[in-house]
Every structure is written in C-alpha cells, then in structure tokens.
C-alpha cells in the first residue's frame with residue numbers, strides 16, 4: 001500500500017485527550033501519515049569523505065511496525081567528534097551502508113547517539129509503550145534522522161519517571177560522554193576519596209562529566225584546558241563551578257615552576273595523582289605523566305590534537321606508569337546491562353540537579369529544514385573553540 005500524503009496534526013490531538021498532558025519538552029506539532037506510515041528524513045551518506053561533500057538529505061517512508069519492531073521519532077541527536085571521524089572514514093568502525101532505506105545504491109545514516117520517542121510498536125513487543133523514550137544500545141544506529149524503525153532489543157527504554165523534568169538534549173547525550181568518564185574514573189584505578197586525577201581536554205563533554213562525577217565520588221581533579229584568546233577566566237570559573245579543584249591552561253601546565261605548584265596542591269605529594277585522562281594527545285601527555293605517582297594509569301580516549309603520544313622509557317621502567325586506552329563502544333557492547341545502569345544513574349543525577357549537561361548549540365530540524373543547514377552544522381563541529389556541542393533537536397517532523 002502506498003503511503004498517503006502526509007498531513008500536519010498535533011501529537012496530542014483529540015484522539016489522545018485521555019493521555020496525561022505532555023511534558024513541556026515535547027514538541028507539540030508533528031507530521032503524521034495516514035495508515036500508520038511515517039515520512040522519514042535522514043542525513044545520509046553514499047560514500048566516506050568530508051561531511052560537506054558526502055552528506056545529503058534523503059526521504060523515505062516507514063511502514064507500520066509488526067512483530068518485535070518499534071517505530072521511533074527522534075527528539076535530539078548530538079553531533080560528536082567521532083561521528084565526523086566516522087564519516088571521514090578515519091574511525092575504526094564504518095557507518096553501516098544499506099539499501100533498505102529506499103535507494104538502489106547503499107547509503108548510511110550519520111550519527112550514533114540520541115534519544116527518540118516510541119510512536120508505534122509491533123504486536124509482540126513487551127515492556128515498551130508508546131510515549132516511552134529510547135536510547136540506542138550500540139554504535140552505528142544512525143541517529144541523524146527524523147524517524148527510524150528498529151527491533152525493541154536494539155534500544156534502552158527510558159520510562160517517563162527516568163526523564164521527567166529533563167530536556168531531550170540532556171537525555172540524548174547521556175550514553176557516550178558521561179559513560180566514558182564514569183568508566184575511566186572507576187575501571188583503571190580504585191581512587192580513594194581525596195585522591196587526585198589529572199586530565200586534559202577538561203572542557204570537552206567527557207572532561208566536564210569527569211569533573212562532576214569525580215567531585216560526587218570525592219576525587220580531586222587537576223584540569224588542563226587549551227589556552228584561548230578570550231573567555232579564559234569565564235571558562236575556568238565555569239569548570240570550577242562544576243567541581244574542578246584546579247583549572248589551568250596547557251601553557252601554564254608546561255611552564256617552569258608548575259611542578260612546585262602541583263606539589264603544593266597535592267599536599268607535598270602526600271595526595272598522589274594516580275590517574276590521568278588523555279583527550280588530546282601530543283607532548284602534553286608526557287608532561288602529565290611526569291606528575292603521576294608510581295604505578296599510576298594514563299588512560300587515552302581521544303586524539304583531538306591529532307598528535308601522537310610518545311612515552312619516555314624511564315616512566316615505564318622506573319615508575320611503572322601504565323598507558324591504557326578506553327573505547328566506550330567496545331565497553332558498551334561487552335557490558336550492556338552495566339550500560340543501562342550507568343544511563344539511569346546519570347539521568348537520576350541530572351534530575352536531582354547534581355549533574356549538568358554540556359553547553360550546547362542546538363540546531364532545530366523541522367520538516368522543512370534545508371539540507372544545507374543540517375550539513376553546515378555537522379561540518380562546523382570541526383572548527384575549534386565552539387560555544388557548545390552541536391545537537392539536532394527535532395521539531396515538527
């Protein structure tokens with residue numbers, strides 16, 4: 001049956017008057033199709049390359065769900081650095097290309113993280129209801145799209161009590177960065193209350209999450225941010241308000257005499273730094289490692305400077321510093337239950353006002369939003385010193 005012409009209506013129309021009022025964060029206008037078909041738009045790529053060269057908007061229709069399928073309407077999908085690397089083809093996993101989205105040549109959908117609302121479900125789906133929100137279980141889902149259809153087992157279900165009072169932007173950014181910070185703080189070293197960790201890229205989504213979780217768990221953080229021409233004091237104040245114990249620039253960190261300041265901060269070395277988190281790479285990592293206590297771990301999770309890490313052998317031989325890597329996708333695949341627990345705990349902290357989301361630059365994606373606007377938002381993520389993380393927030397789709 002061909003999908004009929006789509007018509008605008010309100011999500012909570014007369015048909016839905018028996019439902020409780022929708023929370024203020026839900027968008028009230030959306031596009032519905034007759035006969036249960038949904039008109040989906042996706043930001044797709046047919047080949048790997050620079051986002052501005054390969055991304056295009058593609059429309060297709062989605063049939064009513066049957067069996068264990070859910071039809072989803074996206075609410076918010078962030079633009080993370082790894083999404084760009086994936087499109088460029090320089091990430092270990094490639095976006096899955098398919099011909100099931102109404103094209104003869106294979107295409108893939110950009111984006112890996114986000115939150116969507118369940119708008120229809122197949123007859124055998126249990127434990128998920130219309131109106132529940134869902135978060136993707138695995139990388140490679142393709143979240144830069146208005147609608148999707150998927151098996152219920154592919155998503156983590158977030159009930160109203162989990163997201164009540166939160167915005168889709170908050171819920172849609174919980175499964176990558178806070179999770180990464182959480183695992184790195186907990187899985188490599190068992191820090192005691194009052195012990196320090198040092199991190200670069202402290203203003204990143206992961207860095208901000210590490211500051212806050214660290215504070216909640218009683219750890220002290222020494223935070224390195226890259227020097228910027230303006231707004232430095234404001235940034236330091238912002239990170240301090242999140243719970244950072246010290247915030248300094250990369251230049252200050254590398255300056256002569258800083259070693260003495262670290263000694264002072266760590267109570268003459270009696271509060272050792274046993275964990276380092278590396279988002280940036282390059283020579284800064286050596287300088288950080290020199291401040292670590294014997295047997296400490298330096299965990300690399302990002303490479304924002306695109307510079308390699310070279311390790312002085314003395315740190316390995318005489319101080320037994322461990323250089324590790326962490327990749328949240330691999331961890332999530334191996335630990336799906338723990339991922340769910342972390343998601344709910346971070347959402348709970350957010351609801352209690354104990355965990356702040358990152359500054360964001362929302363890009364509204366409406367039914368008529370032009371391809372150019374969406375592609376520019378993705379390409380812009382590559383530019384430095386941004387005021388906030390780019391995130392698609394879906395409107396009247």
Ligand SMILES: NC(=O)c1ccc[n+]([C@@H]2O[C@H](COP(=O)([O-])OP(=O)(O)OC[C@H]3O[C@@H](n4cnc5c(N)ncnc54)[C@H](OP(=O)(O)O)[C@@H]3O)[C@@H](O)[C@H]2O)c1
Nearest residue numbers: 081082180203204205206301302303304305326327328385
């Ligand atoms: N391994 C994993 O499982 C995992 C999970 C999540 C994220 N990551 C990685 O972690 C990194 C941060 O991700 P995110 O989502 O948290 O990032 P984000 O919120 O978009 O922030 C990017 C950060 O990178 C900094 N930065 C950009 N270019 C830089 C450069 N040339 N030199 C130094 N710093 C630079 C920015 O500094 P300013 O604040 O000065 O602009 C900003 O703080 C990315 O590499 C991402 O791929 C890895």
